[in-house]
Amino acid sequence: MENESITITAEESGERIDALLARTVPDLSRSAAQRLLERGSVLLNGRPAAKNARVTAGDTIELELPQQADEVPLLPQELPLDIVYEDADLIVVNKQRGLVVHPAPGHPDGTLVNALLWHCGDSLSGIGGERRPGIVHRIDRDTSGLLIVAKNDFAHQALSAQLADRSLSRVYEAVVRGSLREDSGTVDRPIGRHPTDRKRMAVTEKNSRRAVTHWEVLARYPGYCHIRCRLETGRTHQIRVHMASIGHPLLGDGVYGAPSPEKGLEGQCLHARELKFVHPRSGERMVLTTPLPDYFEAVLQRLGPRTG
Numbered sequence: 001m002e003n004e005s006i007t008i009t010a011e012e013s014g015e016r017i018d019a020l021l022a023r024t025v026p027d028l029s030r031s032a033a034q035r036l037l038e039r040g041s042v043l044l045n046g047r048p049a050a051k052n053a054r055v056t057a058g059d060t061i062e063l064e065l066p067q068q069a070d071e072v073p074l075l076p077q078e079l080p081l082d083i084v085y086e087d088a089d090l091i092v093v094n095k096q097r098g099l100v101v102h103p104a105p106g107h108p109d110g111t112l113v114n115a116l117l118w119h120c121g122d123s124l125s126g127i128g129g130e131r132r133p134g135i136v137h138r139i140d141r142d143t144s145g146l147l148i149v150a151k152n153d154f155a156h157q158a159l160s161a162q163l164a165d166r167s168l169s170r171v172y173e174a175v176v177r178g179s180l181r182e183d184s185g186t187v188d189r190p191i192g193r194h195p196t197d198r199k200r201m202a203v204t205e206k207n208s209r210r211a212v213t214h215w216e217v218l219a220r221y222p223g224y225c226h227i228r229c230r231l232e233t234g235r236t237h238q239i240r241v242h243m244a245s246i247g248h249p250l251l252g253d254g255v256y257g258a259p260s261p262e263k264g265l266e267g268q269c270l271h272a273r274e275l276k277f278v279h280p281r282s283g284e285r286m287v288l289t290t291p292l293p294d295y296f297e298a299v300l301q302r303l304g305p306r307t308g
Helices: 017-024 030-038 112-120 153-164 238-245 294-302
Strands: 002-007 042-044 060-065 083-086 090-095 144-150 169-177 184-188 191-193 201-203 212-221 224-231 270-278 285-289
Touching (some): 017 030, 017 042, 184 238, 191 238, 201 238, 224 238
Parallel strands (some): 144 270
Antiparallel strands (some): 002 060, 090 144, 212 224
16 A cells, blocks of 8 residues: 545635545546545545545645555566566666556556566565565656666665765766756755645655755757766655756656657666665676667657757
């Protein structure tokens, strides 16, 4: 189960709770919201909410969301895996673009987790829960690149600690719209749920957490820049939100940028290029990289001649 917390805004005051949940919670239909209400899985100001309850500004909703339909089991599936590194404690894969990391509403199977279960069998950490075995961190469906997976609880705890103290380094490459004035910079802006569209994240001071992205320009093209980003923190959609917040959304990002495909690309042009971490058992400093995928190279070719 996954917990979701919502604070009602003045604009939402008076709305029926089932309609509000269907509008604001990703992949949740109104009938599904009503079933959650009937089961007592939705609390309104700490008490089970009635199905026809109406909300007022300042109300707090807490709900438990199933990761996927209970009747769909999590099964191993023989799917292609691009394995960059593997040993008894962990596996690092180069996730292809379009692959969902773990089962969720709307994506019950065909995920990276299904493929990992086929490849690893029972040898995956259980800390991430039944639906996310071994998953230490995630990347978006349309983001490609390196993802680290723990095979046991010892490795999972050690790698999670490195994420928390920021010693696990993640470097991405992306293409953004527009010409960045400087050659490098840092975006230090808090990220939280969008105040009116909870299917998106946003730079906001309300119910947010600090987020820091360091970027540098690798190449300039007419109307675009190829950049490298290093995450100091790891918030949901962090690079996409941060670059959009400074006026340079990622090419192809229909959520935070242009609403229509650009340069033949649907979905953001973003690749997790490098991972640096300390091996949880040996103490060895690991540096893993992966080349830019074909879709990314094709985008660079379509951008035209380099201008810098």
